[in-house]
Structures are given as structure tokens and as C-alpha cells.
Amino acid sequence: MLFNSIQFAIFLPIVFLLYWYVFDRFISKSEWQLRLQNAFVVVASYVFYGWWDWRFLLLIAFTSFCSWGSGLLIGKAETKNRAKTWTTLNIVLNLGILALFKYYDFFVTEFAQLFHISTDGLLLKVILPVGISFYTFQALSYSIDVYRGKIEPTRDIVAFFAFISFFPQLVAGPIERATNLLPQFLKRREFDYDTAVDGMRQILWGLFKKIVVADNCAMFVDEVFSTYTEQSGSALLLAAIFFTFQIYGDFSGYSDIAIGTARLFGIKLMRNFNVPYFSRDIAEFWRRWHISLTTWFRDYVYIPLGGSRVSKAKVVRNTFVIFLLSGFWHGANWTFIAWGAYHAILFLPLILTGKNRKYTNQVAEGRILPTIKESGQMLLTFFLAVIGWIIFRAESIGQAWEYFQGMLQFGTIRASYRFFTWSEMWPTNLFIIIMMVVEWSGREKEFALCEIQKTKVFSNRFIRVILYAVFLFVTFALRGGSVEFIYFQF
Amino acid sequence: MRKFIVKGIGFGLLVWLFAVILDMMVSFGLHKTDCYRYQTFNDIIKGEMKQDVLYMGNSRGFSHFNPRIIDSICGVNSYSLGLGGYPINAQIAAYHCYKAHNGTPRLIVQQVDFITLNIIDDIRHQHDSERFLPTVYDQTMRKELKKLGYGFMELYCPLYRYFGYQKVIKDGLLEFLRIRHYIDRPAYKGFSPEKGKWNGTNVAAMDSITGILNKEAIALFEDYLFECKEDGVYVLLVNSPVYAPTTKKVKNMGEVNNYFENIAQKFGYKYLNYTENYDLCDDTLNFCVSVHLNPTATDKFSNDFAHDLNSLRLLK
Numbered sequence: 115m116l117f118n119s120i121q122f123a124i125f126l127p128i129v130f131l132l133y134w135y136v137f138d139r140f141i142s143k144s145e146w147q148l149r150l151q152n153a154f155v156v157v158a159s160y161v162f163y164g165w166w167d168w169r170f171l172l173l174i175a176f177t178s179f180c181s182w183g184s185g186l187l188i189g190k191a192e193t194k195n196r197a198k199t200w201t202t203l204n205i206v207l208n209l210g211i212l213a214l215f216k217y218y219d220f221f222v223t224e225f226a227q228l229f230h231i232s233t234d235g236l237l238l239k240v241i242l243p244v245g246i247s248f249y250t251f252q253a254l255s256y257s258i259d260v261y262r263g264k265i266e267p268t269r270d271i272v273a274f275f276a277f278i279s280f281f282p283q284l285v286a287g288p289i290e291r292a293t294n295l296l297p298q299f300l301k302r303r304e305f306d307y308d309t310a311v312d313g314m315r316q317i318l319w320g321l322f323k324k325i326v327v328a329d330n331c332a333m334f335v336d337e338v339f340s341t342y343t344e345q346s347g348s349a350l351l352l353a354a355i356f357f358t359f360q361i362y363g364d365f366s367g368y369s370d371i372a373i374g375t376a377r378l379f380g381i382k383l384m385r386n387f388n389v390p391y392f393s394r395d396i397a398e399f400w401r402r403w404h405i406s407l408t409t410w411f412r413d414y415v416y417i418p419l420g421g422s423r424v425s426k427a428k429v430v431r432n433t434f435v436i437f438l439l440s441g442f443w444h445g446a447n448w449t450f451i452a453w454g455a456y457h458a459i460l461f462l463p464l465i466l467t468g469k470n471r472k473y474t475n476q477v478a479e480g481r482i483l484p485t486i487k488e489s490g491q492m493l494l495t496f497f498l499a500v501i502g503w504i505i506f507r508a509e510s511i512g513q514a515w516e517y518f519q520g521m522l523q524f525g526t527i528r529a530s531y532r533f534f535t536w537s538e539m540w541p542t543n544l545f546i547i548i549m550m551v552v553e554w555s556g557r558e559k560e561f562a563l564c565e566i567q568k569t570k571v572f573s574n575r576f577i578r579v580i581l582y583a584v585f586l587f588v589t590f591a592l593r594g595g596s597v598e599f600i601y602f603q604f
Numbered sequence: 605m606r607k608f609i610v611k612g613i614g615f616g617l618l619v620w621l622f623a624v625i626l627d628m629m630v631s632f633g634l635h636k637t638d639c640y641r642y643q644t645f646n647d648i649i650k651g652e653m654k655q656d657v658l659y660m661g662n663s664r665g666f667s668h669f670n671p672r673i674i675d676s677i678c679g680v681n682s683y684s685l686g687l688g689g690y691p692i693n694a695q696i697a698a699y700h701c702y703k704a705h706n707g708t709p710r711l712i713v714q715q716v717d718f719i720t721l722n723i724i725d726d727i728r729h730q731h732d733s734e735r736f737l738p739t740v741y742d743q744t745m746r747k748e749l750k751k752l753g754y755g756f757m758e759l760y761c762p763l764y765r766y767f768g769y770q771k772v773i774k775d776g777l778l779e780f781l782r783i784r785h786y787i788d789r790p791a792y793k794g795f796s797p798e799k800g801k802w803n804g805t806n807v808a809a810m811d812s813i814t815g816i817l818n819k820e821a822i823a824l825f826e827d828y829l830f831e832c833k834e835d836g837v838y839v840l841l842v843n844s845p846v847y848a849p850t851t852k853k854v855k856n857m858g859e860v861n862n863y864f865e866n867i868a869q870k871f872g873y874k875y876l877n878y879t880e881n882y883d884l885c886d887d888t889l890n891f892c893v894s895v896h897l898n899p900t901a902t903d904k905f906s907n908d909f910a911h912d913l914n915s916l917r918l919l920k
Contacts, residue, residue, distance in 0.1 A: 587763075
């Protein structure tokens with residue numbers, strides 16, 4: 115089920131009412147209240163996921179059961195070694211499933227090409243279960259944290275299943291840590307009006323970013339990338355910039371909807387994006403982009419490898435490891451690996467010179483506008499990100515290379531292929547500007563429209579209601595062509 | 605929590621009201637435009653057409669029969685219900701809407717060709733699909749559009765069907781607010797000839813094609829002919845001119861022509877085939893593209909057709 119579908123618009127209020135009225139109020143005195151409410155979360159989440167393909171529910175249930183069981187076994191282990199064995203087994207199992215569905219065909223094809231052998235009968239050709247990379251990493255975080263003693267293993271299987279499958283973040287994150295999300299399923303949730311209203315605002319803002327900005331950008335981007343050999347250099351550059359906004363609108367929009375939806379159920383999810391395009395260097399960009407994945411790799415891969423407190427050679431190795439893994443996590447394609455390597459190369463000078471944590475605050479804190487220097491830094495970082503997204507968006511390294519070559523032919527029309535006219539493009543440009551201005555003005559808050567009622571202009575309730583209604587109509591009336599979320603494929 | 609739900613419902617009602625008003629504004633605005641897309645269904649819904657002759661068909665149905673010429677020669681009142689890019693199931697749906705609001709005509713000129721007998725289950729994303737949007741609220745339209753892929757939300761939820769049609773919303777609102785009059789290929793009684801000079805590209809694109817004889821479409825087409833027979837409406841099957849080399853590229857053109865010939869005979873109708881032995885078909889000067897005559901040739905064809913119609917004495 116997609117967040118931007120009519121099915122979800124019907125599903126959400128029904129689940130909300132049942133969750134709070136039936137499973138919280140009517141049976142509130144029963145000791146089973148919490149367990150039943152969690153069970154309902156699991157059922158609702160499985161319906162949400164099964165809407166796409168019910169067969170893969172078994173896979174989620176299997177992953178959940180194994181990770182829950184391994185948590186108990188790790189907790190019961192009498193020696194550290196035994197605990198380590200159970201943890202390793204769970205990691206191997208989870209990564210094995212992920213590798214089978216996501217990477218097996220890729221490796222077979224690559225090896226076959228390398229050794230000139232046929233792939234006949236060797237490929238699985240299975241479809242990739244939606245969200246498998248997200249919930250696998252979430253399950254892994256649990257067993258590793260239990261092993262590290264950061265969290266007690268839970269005996270409550272229902273709460274654990276709810277933690278893995280919680281529908282707002284099941285298919286595209288944020289990738290939650292057991293230490294944050296699981297305890298929330300182990301205690302009774304309280305409904306908070308202000309939190310719920312803020313959740314609704316965040317959903318609205320997420321829908322705008324996805325439906326209006328990302329989907330409108332997608333129409334241009336898809337057209338140009340599919341005909342890149344015929345496009346002019348300026349058209350290619352423009353499409354790359356549009357893709358930069360598209361992927362942000364798409365993914366951060368999804369995260370906003372997920373976080374906002376979770377708020378309605380009294381659950382607080384971690385922040386996944388923190389205005390990454392207002393970063394002053396690439397290190398800051400990576401602290402603000404897909405935070406749940408970046409911090410996952412930092413906590414479970416980078417730091418165990420020694421992080422930055424090792425020799426320079428090992429710092430280089432560690433940096434490459436996490437960026438390459440991060441790229442490979444996105445999919446079985448050399449483009450993602452190249453994208454990871456590109457960012458590692460950009461990141462290395464900063465970490466080697468100890469400047470990777472130079473900008474930990476928000477840009478232009480307490481000011482309306484950035485300084486000229488800050489603007490230049492943001493523009494440069496943005497441009498570097500654009501280059502990276504071309505590699506990311508391309509279907510192959512060869513295509514990315516040709517795209518770059520084409521882009522360097524500024525001002526030349528390489529073929530008679532029609533590009534879009536200004537009258538077709540100005541609405542998309544306007545939507546991008548609106549998104550960036552609103553994000554800029556709300557950059558010091560949890561999300562752009564957070565606590566909007568406290569601002570002078572929108573302190574009047576009537577004005578706010580009109581704003582929401584207009585926003586809602588603009589969002590749906592001006593929607594673009596695409597429907598799927600980009601990150602579903604990962 | 606009650607406060608949240610009450611406010612949520614209140615906001616929902618406000619949004620609903622807003623949607624109804626906006627829907628009415630956009631739809632009324634589109635009713636006022638001078639655009640071939642909306643004209644046909646606007647006229648149908650008004651229920652004031654009461655035509656003697658209807659031209660049915662796809663884009664060739666609405667661009668090859670000039671009512672000005674045919675009306676003056678035959679002394680009739682005719683209108684083109686042709687739907688560019690739509691196969692027979694959509695054409696029949698349009699006829700049913702017409703019939704529900706305006707009664708039956710005396711004669712239907714059903715334009716047929718090698719792509720007529722096809723079915724599109726979902727017309728929502730077809731060429732010019734916005735043509736149906738302003739009149740969806742009509743009961744007959746709803747009934748017919750339901751068969752053509754429209755869902756509950758599009759048929760009953762105000763404004764929902766306009767979502768994604770940015771330009772349509774803009775044009776409708778500007779027209780409603782009298783800020784701009786929207787003109788796009790205005791049509792005369794549903795007729796609008798194709799303009800532009802010949803470029804041979806789509807002859808090449810049509811290299812060795814196969815005429816469509818979809819079984820479901822055939823069943824639907826024959827039901828429609830039967831319905832017309834029952835209603836006492838004569839259906840004249842007409843294959844209007846196609847650039848001759850293109851016709852030759854259709855592998856099973858003989859089979860297609862035979863079908864129309866036989867089915868016309870079965871129901872006691874006639875089939876006029878202008879794609880063979882008709883001088884207009886031989887010269888690219890008469891065409892914009894291989895299946896569309898240019899305006900001058902359209903008028904000439906309409907003139908010839910009108911005389912043929914008279915000689916058949918179907919309207920006496």
C-alpha cells in the first residue's frame with residue numbers, strides 16, 4: 115500500500131480509530147490491553163505490506179521470529195563466545211536472506227561475465243521483496259544491541275513483531291534501532307493532541323514533497339535520462355539538478371509521512387533527514403541525509419572497525435568500507451558502488467584533516483539568511499551532490515560516463531530532441547522553490563511545518579485551517595506523473 | 605482524543621465542501637471553453653441535439669465528415685461524435701450517452717477501419733481523456749465510464765478526477781473566473797479537420813501492421829448494431845480514405861473488409877469502403893498523415909460522401 119494512495123487514506127483512519135478506541139479504551143483495564151494493541155499493530159502492518167504481495171509476509175515473519183529467538187538465546191548465553199555465536203548466526207541468516215533476494219543474481223551475472231560462462235539455470239530471477247533492506251537492518255540492530263548489552267532481550271514476541279513490522283516505516287524506513295522503537299511497544303502509549311496534530315502536519319508536508327515536488331520533477335528527469343544521448347548539455351544538467359530535488363522530495367517526503375503517521379499512534383520515530391541540501395560540506399551532508407542508514411553503518415560497521423581513531427591507512431579503509439557498503443545497500447549495481455566510492459573520495463580529505471565535524475550546528479543559526487561564504491559552501495556541496503546523483507540515477511557506469519560527457523557540451527543542441535518549454539517547467543521550478551524556502555525557514559525545527567501555530571502569521575487558527583486545506587488541494591491537484599517511491603526498490 | 609477526531613471530521617467536511625465548490629468551478633469553466641475536447645459531451649448532456657445523422661468513430665470519425673457540407677447537400681442535421689484515439693467500446697459508450705439524453709438519430713454513419721475493432725479496458729490515460737471530466741456527474745456518463753475503467757473515487761469524489769490534470773484545472777478556473785477564454789481547435793458540431801502538411805513518417809512507422817479483430821470488440825460491435833436495428837436506426841459502415849500505400853501495408857486488410865462487408869449484410873446495412881478505388885487515396889497532397897485527410901481533401905470527401913448518401917436514399 116502506498117502512502118499516496120486512496121487505499122491508505124481509507125486504511126489510516128480505520129486503523130487509527132481501532133487502535134485508540136477499541137484496543138486502548140474499551141479493553142484498557144485488561145492486562146492484555148498492551149499485547150492486544152500491539153497484536154493489532156502487527157495485523158494492520160501485515161495488511162499494509164500484504165497489499166503489495168502477501169507471500170512475502172512469511173519472510174518478514176521468519177526474519178522477525180529468528181531475530182527475536184536469537185535475542186533470547188544471546189541473553190541466555192552463559193559465555194560471551196556463545197552469545198557471539200548466536201549473534202553471528204543471526205547476522206549470517208539475515209544477510210543471507212538479503213543477499214539471496216537482492217544480490218545473488220547480480221553476483222552470478224558478474225562472475226559469469228568475468229569467466230565467460232553462461233548464466234542459464236543459475237539465476238533465481240525472484241522479485242525483490244519491498245523494504246527487505248530496511249527491515250533486515252532493523253532486525254540486525256536488535257540482535258547486535260542485545261549482544262552489546264545495550265538492550266535487554268524481550269520475551270514479548272508480539273511487541274517484537276510490531277517493532278519489525280510497524281507499518282509507517284516498514285518499507286522505506288527510517289531504519290529504527292531496537293533501543294529507540296522496541297521500548298515504545300513495551301509500554302502503554304498515550305494519545306497526545308499536539309503530537310497528533312504535528313503528525314498530521316508532517317504527513318501533509320511529506321505528501322507535498324513527494325506528490326508535488328518529486329513527482330513533477332520525475333516527469334522531466336525520466337524523459338531526459340531515457341533520451342540522454344539526444345539531449346543538450348544544459349538539459350542534462352537541468353535534469354540532474356531536478357533529480358537531486360526529486361530524490362530528496364521523494365525520500366524525505368516518505369520519511370515525513372512515516373514519522374507523522376507514527377506520531378498519530380503515539381510512537382516517535384527517529385529523524386531521517388535534516389535539510390541535507392543546506393550543508394556546508396559533504397561531511398555535514400552525510401550527517402543530514404538518510405540519517406537512520408548513515409548512523410546504522412557508523413554504529414555497526416565504522417566504529418567496530420576502529421572508526422577514525424586508528425592509523426590513517428585504516429581510516430581510509432574504514433571510510434571506503436562504509437561508503438561502499440552504503441552504496442551497495444541501495445542495490446545490486448555498480449552505479450551504487452561508484453556512487454559510494456565518489457562520496458568516500460569527497461569525504462576522505464575532511465576526515466584526514468580532522469575537519470569532518472567542523473559543521474555540527476545548523477547553518478545560519480538564529481539568522482534569516484546565510485552569509486555569502488555559507489551560501490557558496492552550500493552551493494558547492496549541492497553541486498557535488500548533484501554529480502553523485504547522476505551516478506546514482508544512471509542505469510550503468512557507461513551511461514553515467516556518457517551523461518557526464520554530454521553535460522559538458524554546454525549550450526550545444528546535440529540533436530533535434532525537444533526539451534521542455536519554460537511554460538511547462540515553471541510550475542515545477544516554483545514547487546522546488548516553495549519546498550526549499552519552507553525547509554529553510556523550518557530548518558531549526560524537527561520538520562518544516564513543525565509548531566507552525568507558534569509563528570506570528572499562522573497563530574490564527576482560521577488561517578491555519580485554510581492553509582492546510584489549500585496545501586492539501588495543491589498537493590493533489592498539482593501532482594506529477596510518478597506514483598512509486600524511489601526507495602521502495604531498495 | 606475526541607477533540608482531535610471532532611476537529612479532524614470538521615476539517616474533512618471543510619475540505620469536502622471546498623472540493624465540491626472547486627469541482628463546480630472547474631467543470632462549469634470547461635463547459636464554457638471553445639475546445640473540441642469538451643464540446644461533444646457538453647452538447648450531449650444538454651440534451652438539445654436531436655440530430656438526424658450521427659458520425660461515429662475514432663479520430664477519422666470526427667475529422668473526415670464535415671457537417672456543414674453534408675447537411676447542405678443532404679438537407680439533414682448532423683453531428684460528429686468521433687473520439688480520437690478511442691476504439692469501439694468507448695465509441696459505443698458515447699452513443700449510449702447521446703441516446704439517453706437526445707434520443708435516437710435516423711442514421712448513424714459508423715466510421716470503421718483496421719483499428720476499430722479493439723477494446724481499451726481503461727481509458728483514463730488515453731489521448732484527450734480529460735474530455736470526459738467535466739460531465740462525469742451525469743448519471744449516464746457515470747454508468748458508461750464505469751465500464752471504461754473509471755473507479756469509485758473518480759466517479760463520486762468531488763475534484764478527485766481532476767487530480768494530476770494541472771492544465772485542465774487551470775483552464776477551467778480561468779474560464780470560470782472569466783480571466784481567459786480557452787480556445788483550442790474549436791469544432792463545428794463535433795467536427796474538426798486535421799491540419800498540417802504531409803510528412804511521411806507514420807507510413808514508415810506502419811510498416812507491415814495487422815488489422816485488429818478483437819473477439820470481445822466484435823461481440824460488442826454486433827450487440828451495438830443489433831441495438832440500433834431494434835431502435836430503428838440505420839447504420840452505414842464507412843471506411844473513410846486512407847493513403848493507399850498504408851492500406852497495402854495492413855496484412856489482413858482483406859479479412860477486415862470482409863468482416864465489415866459481411867456484418868453489414870447480416871444486419872441489412874451497407875458498407876462503403878473509400879480506401880479502395882478512390883482517387884483521394886493515391887496522393888499525399890490530400891493527407892496530413894496517412895490516415896487523416898487534410899482540410900481541403902476532407903471537404904472534397906464530405907462532398908462525395910454526401911452525394912453517395914443521397915443516392916442511397918437512406919434518409920427519405
